[in-house]
Amino acid sequence: MAKKDSKILDKSTEEKIKSAARLLFQQKGFAATRTRDIAQESGINLALLNYYFRSKEKLFELIMMEALTGFFAVLKSVINDSNSSFEDKLDLLVETYITRLLVNEDIPMFILSEIRSNPKALLKVINAERLMIDSVFIHQLQKQIEAGVYKPIHPNHFLMNFMGLTVFPFVAKPMILHLGDGNETEFRKHLEERKRLIPIWIKALLNT
Amino acid sequence: MAKKDSKILDKSTEEKIKSAARLLFQQKGFAATRTRDIAQESGINLALLNYYFRSKEKLFELIMMEALTGFFAVLKSVINDSNSSFEDKLDLLVETYITRLLVNEDIPMFILSEIRSNPKALLKVINAERLMIDSVFIHQLQKQIEAGVYKPIHPNHFLMNFMGLTVFPFVAKPMILHLGDGNETEFRKHLEERKRLIPIWIKALLNT
DNA sequence: ACTATTTTTAATCATTTGATTAAATTAAAT
DNA sequence: ATTTAATTTAATCAAATGATTAAAAATAGT
Numbered sequence A, B: 001m002a003k004k005d006s007k008i009l010d011k012s013t014e015e016k017i018k019s020a021a022r023l024l025f026q027q028k029g030f031a032a033t034r035t036r037d038i039a040q041e042s043g044i045n046l047a048l049l050n051y052y053f054r055s056k057e058k059l060f061e062l063i064m065m066e067a068l069t070g071f072f073a074v075l076k077s078v079i080n081d082s083n084s085s086f087e088d089k090l091d092l093l094v095e096t097y098i099t100r101l102l103v104n105e106d107i108p109m110f111i112l113s114e115i116r117s118n119p120k121a122l123l124k125v126i127n128a129e130r131l132m133i134d135s136v137f138i139h140q141l142q143k144q145i146e147a148g149v150y151k152p153i154h155p156n157h158f159l160m161n162f163m164g165l166t167v168f169p170f171v172a173k174p175m176i177l178h179l180g181d182g183n184e185t186e187f188r189k190h191l192e193e194r195k196r197l198i199p200i201w202i203k204a205l206l207n208t
Numbered sequence C: 001a002c003t004a005t006t007t008t009t010a011a012t013c014a015t016t017t018g019a020t021t022a023a024a025t026t027a028a029a030t
Numbered sequence D: 001a002t003t004t005a006a007t008t009t010a011a012t013c014a015a016a017t018g019a020t021t022a023a024a025a026a027t028a029g030t
Helices: A002-028 A035-042 A046-053 A056-079 A086-103 A107-117 A119-126 A136-146 A155-171 A173-179 A184-206 B002-028 B035-042 B046-053 B056-079 B086-103 B107-117 B119-126 B136-146 B155-171 B173-179 B184-206
Strands: none
Touching: A002 A035, A002 A046, A002 A056, A002 A107, A002 B107, A035 A046, A046 A056, A056 A086, A056 A107, A056 A119, A056 A136, A086 A107, A086 A136, A086 A155, A086 A184, A107 A119, A107 A155, A107 B002, A107 B107, A107 B173, A119 B173, A136 A155, A155 A173, A155 A184, A155 B155, A155 B173, A155 B184, A173 A184, A173 B107, A173 B119, A173 B155, A184 B155, A184 B184, B002 B035, B002 B046, B002 B056, B002 B107, B035 B046, B046 B056, B056 B086, B056 B107, B056 B119, B056 B136, B086 B107, B086 B136, B086 B155, B086 B184, B107 B119, B107 B155, B136 B155, B155 B173, B155 B184, B173 B184
16 A cells, blocks of 8 residues: 555654644644644645644644643653652652753643633643642642641642742743843753752742 | 714723723633624624724734733832832732732733734833843842842842742633642632732742 | 714625645555 | 555635725714
């Protein structure tokens, strides 16, 4: 069959479309992205988008699913490991997330803004209900609190603090660059610093 | 002239359109909002949107401008007051912002996601370049650091921490509700608590 | 009451946009 | 080499969308 071998070529075309779609969807969102822009960006004929992915919606779902998977895979693998301490997990999560987000800065805004347009559908596919709150990570935090290592705090506050300190800089990057000083390079430098600082800060919060 | 007195009625129609536009633009963003949806939501004829506001773009700019003004007016009035201390400003900013955002939860996401689509244009109209970094607020922080009250920290880190702790919960609300536990009511309760907690936490960070 | 002005409406336009089709091209199989 | 299947292309479609227009209705001024 022709299909089998040409799959290598198919993949190359498919991948070109996916890359362009990823770029545009993540930058401008679903509604503001035109299929023609995806075609142009990937240098393919418009019809190939539908040939390979059936529709703009299906292509979007694919891109979003991959983004979500990537984003939550890290989380899921780390937070339920019973062999590492709470503090180890904290270090690892901050380090891993900042590293990944520095490579793909648009991911958080992409996910959050599409959740805003379509909360139910997207949150369903994420399949992460109570993921954090029922995790070993949070249980370990609660043990530490019971042991008097940290002061009491509601897990939701902890979650907001952790995510706020770690991912907010990426969500608000243009505004932060505008209100503050510094440039692209400074931004990256500060985020490298935050890998070390955020765990320290979080522990300070937990002692307050 | 008819115009003068009927302005009262005009305003009512104009205001109906603006309210609907505000609701939809803030919920779905510019690109995903249809003028027909605005017309339907406000119960007016589609043509009136163009009659009063010329175009979807112009209407959007108006709504966005008002959102930005509201958002930054607070900031501007607080951060350059030389009669209050750093700590007073911190308390006031957190308190004021959380109160306002609890009334209009979509504002941060609205602003941030539109900045993402159109950074230059929007950041220009905000007219807040270096607003934070050159403020009395940040200068007072630096004085306190010099005086040994707080440990050294780069102003951009402070800015990220402050905004991350305060506004991120609103940006990520659906995800936080999903990953954590609790409902709408719990969310509001936690944000009320954060009015008190965030200033304490920030000071803890500054001592670390 | 009459006129002028403003506001509202229904119908329509032009463009954009996602998608499809039929033909052409390329690659694979025999 | 010929046939078959897969891929690509140019042209086109139908629906959606922002905007306009001309007429009708409402309001204000005299």
